[in-house]
Amino acid sequence: MLSLTADASQVEATYGLNARKSLLFSAIRLDSYPFVAPLIAQTDKGQYLLVRQQEQGNALSAGVPKDQIKFYAPWVTIDPRIVADTPASASLTSLVQELSGGAAVSLAADVVYSHYRALSGSVELVVADQDPTAVTAYELDLEEVVARFAGWRETGVRTARRLIENVEHLSGLAEEFTAGADSRFSALKTLVGDRSLDALLLAAPPNFTEATGFAQPDGAVALWLAGSDKLIVLAPEGASGVSGAAIGRFPSIGAAVRALAGGVRTGVEDEWISVGLARELEREGAELVPVSAELGHWRDIRDHEDLAFQVVAARASVFAIEEALAWAEEGLDAGRSFTELDINAVYLKKIAEFRTVNEIPFGIEPYFTNLHSSNRMLFPGPPVDYPINDETTCIQLDAGVRIVFDGVNVATSDMARSLPRTAAAKEAYTFFFDVVREGIIGQLKPGVVCEDVHEGTLRYLAPHLDRMVQIGMLGTDVDFNTEYRKRNVGHLMGKQESFANELRPGYKHVLGVGSYGAAEIPWRYENAAIGTEDLWYIGRDRTYILSKR
Template identity: 70%
Template sequence: MIKLTTDKTRLADSFGLDAQKSLLFSAIRLDSSPLVAPIVADTTDGEVLLVRQQEQGNALSAGVPKERMRFYAPWVTIDPRIVADTPAAASLSTLVEELAEGGQVGLDSGVVMKHYSTLSRSLDVVADKQPTTPVVAYEIDTAAVLERFSRWRELGAETATRLIADVEHLDGLDKEIQSRTNTRYSALQSMAKDRGLDAVIISAPPNFSEVVGTQQSEDQLAIWSTQEEKLYVLAPETAHGVSGAPIGRFAGFGAAAVALANGNQIGVEEEWIATGLALELESEGAVLSELSTALGHWRDIRDHEDLGFQIVAARCSVFAIEEALKWAEESLEAGLEFTELDIYARYVDKIVEFRTDNVIPFAIEPYFTNLHSSNRMLFPGPPVDFPINDDTKCIQLDAGVRITFDGITVATSDMARSLPRTDGAKEAYEFFFDVVREGIIGQLRPGVVCEEVHEGTLDYLASHLKRMIEIGMLGEDVDFNTEYRKRNVGHLMGKQESFANELRPGYKHVLDVGSFGAAEIPWRYGDVAIGTEDLWYIGSDRTYILSKR
């Protein structure tokens, strides 16, 4: 028997790894970080760390020995040489099956529900139960929550309007900004009713704050009762300072959820909640439906309601990223040597400068940062103490900020710029701006289907691939279209980078007025990793590029 755990203390003690600090996608996926977290496997040969291959470079940079790791979910790349010496299992199930050698698989109660349900389809899995914790249920005044968000949005609208007043290419965008429309509860109710759910349990941070309007404390979760159209928060009875009116005490989270649902059909965030909670709910008679993607979509399609904040986030990002790379370029030209962390420090300082110079009356803070020298790795990842000097081939800075009130995220950004230093990379980078702004954003209008944008982008690139080969930015033997169809060329934004609605094959969402997202062309080949990404918004008359200076 092998045993799997994602316990953070175990991860730190055994491998010296903090996923939130050292890995990229644990930071990006605010609503599903447990899904992409590294897994410690106790096997007959000792401890093994199971890591998604997209985090390979980051785990190695954090000091985890390669021989102590096994990788799964192969990373998509147009340069197969990058991963040629590192095999990756097709999926977590495939890797766990190999390690189990026909034996039973044990799961710690904290392992995310999605892993439990997926592994159970093909393997003999037994999961630990979590201790039952007595809880108190609190009813939330949803009218007060709506009023709180309305006040914040008024401030966001005023700030954004002032910020873009003299930006010529954004002329007319101010007319798209509003602060009164708020469909968070009506859209949630419609989603729940359409799926025949008695209740929806909400515990992932971006979803919790969207419905409760306060910062989430540990071990709290929210419940939307479809029959009553009421919102409750459950917290351990030992917790103090919980918002809302207490309406009852229950033996545990499961008992409370089923009682408040007035039924047993309950939607859950399978990419966030622990297996232990899922088992507790089922032991109380709940029939669970997976809603992580649906709740991501619920956020995405309402993001235009927070357009004022999105504009501020986008304008801050383009300033901070471009100014940080400008400093790096000037420093290299002056013959200076520094590190990735120095660029990051400059980037963070520019966020502060932007807020101060523009008198932004709410918080702006880093969301995620993918900043690395191509000399260190071609994988995406956060910065480390790696030297930047005259030998540096390229620097990629793909990052986002988040706008917050009292710790609650009301908007995020995601864009990228690069500092290419070889002739081929410089030519390619200039072309990639055309791809992003004309080849991708040029397609975006009401009625366009997400997956169609991806195919249109491949068509735009087709006549230029020969030139990419000529300048050493693509191999002749690469089946480019096949490989690039495995990844997106952008995505919507919904309080984080969206994984519910991407511009890639298989995604059927239809864009409309108010759709907001990012368009990108990551290009990692040879000795350079280039990131080019802009934020866009589909207005009533045209599509705007929010992250263009």
């Protein structure tokens, strides 16, 4: 029988792979990294690591033997040569069907619930249960939560005003900063009402902290109760750092939800919770309603309330990224050799320098870092000990920071710059800035639909594709529009890169005043992986580029 487990410690012990450190999307997807984490598949013929193909370069760079990996979810690329020798199954479901050979499949309790839902209609599943953990329930005072965020925001507004007072192209932006507007609970009530929920379980860190206002203790979850509009934290016995008044003890999370909820319809983060927790809830009578995407949207549409923090994050990112690449360029021009890790060290140093020089009174921490030489791979990924020298064709640094108060993430950034070293890559990189700032951000205004921005970007690119072919930055063996429609040209931000609202076909969200996000053109072809990305904000009078020096 094929068996699947998502045990991160087993993955690291067996393959030497720490997914949160070595894989890019496990770092980016703060609310859903179990959904993109690797799985161990044990078959009668051997053991394999199941990995999404977007992480191919990172898994191989971490030293996992290629013959021990099975890839799925093919990577979107305009250069098919990159993946020509590496087959990938269309989906996890098709890969599991192939490996199981029609037999039943055993799922460990740690496998994410969304995988269970996808597999359950295609293969016979034997699912393990998790051991129950006793929890104490604490009721939070909603006014105290709102007041805590308001206090932080007052500090953020003062800091951001000071930071941009002499930045001419951001003139007028400070007038849109606010510390008092807070729709977190009214918007949560709307979400719960729209899905006819009796309760909503919040277990993913961005959702937990956004609702509670304090760092998430290990094993703790939050529970919103419809009707009474109460917010409860369920924490394992002995957990520290929990606010609120204790109102009861229960033998498990499932038992607590059954006792506290006024009905059975329970919203859950399908891309976060384990199938073990899902089954525990169901055994207690809960009817589970997947709402991972809806919660991402809940964060996205309110991000303007934290605009001051977003501005600080954007300014920190553009300073640290551009300074790190300037250091690398100066070193290469002087004939020096170094590594990706050396560039990363400069980048981290520049984040700290930005905070010190500008007297930022709250935390600025790395969120994710995609930093690699094109000579190592064209796949995106974190830096490793790989040489940078006069043979280097391009360096990409696509990264973000987190703004943190008392362990709570209140804002993030996501932007990219590159250091092209060939004539063709330099020409393309210059053009891609026009694409991002004119072709994408130039479209962004109230009333524009996310998917329409993508089509507008393709129209902007169309007259220039022949030139990309002429200089060797694009081939003729791929239908460019067909391939590029499989990926986004940007996204909103909601305490992380948004996967709920992307500038991509099929995404119907209508942008409005207060929308905040990133616009990007990733271009990986031949010998250059070029990243060009800026952060934008739609203001009352115009759209701002926050990550422009």
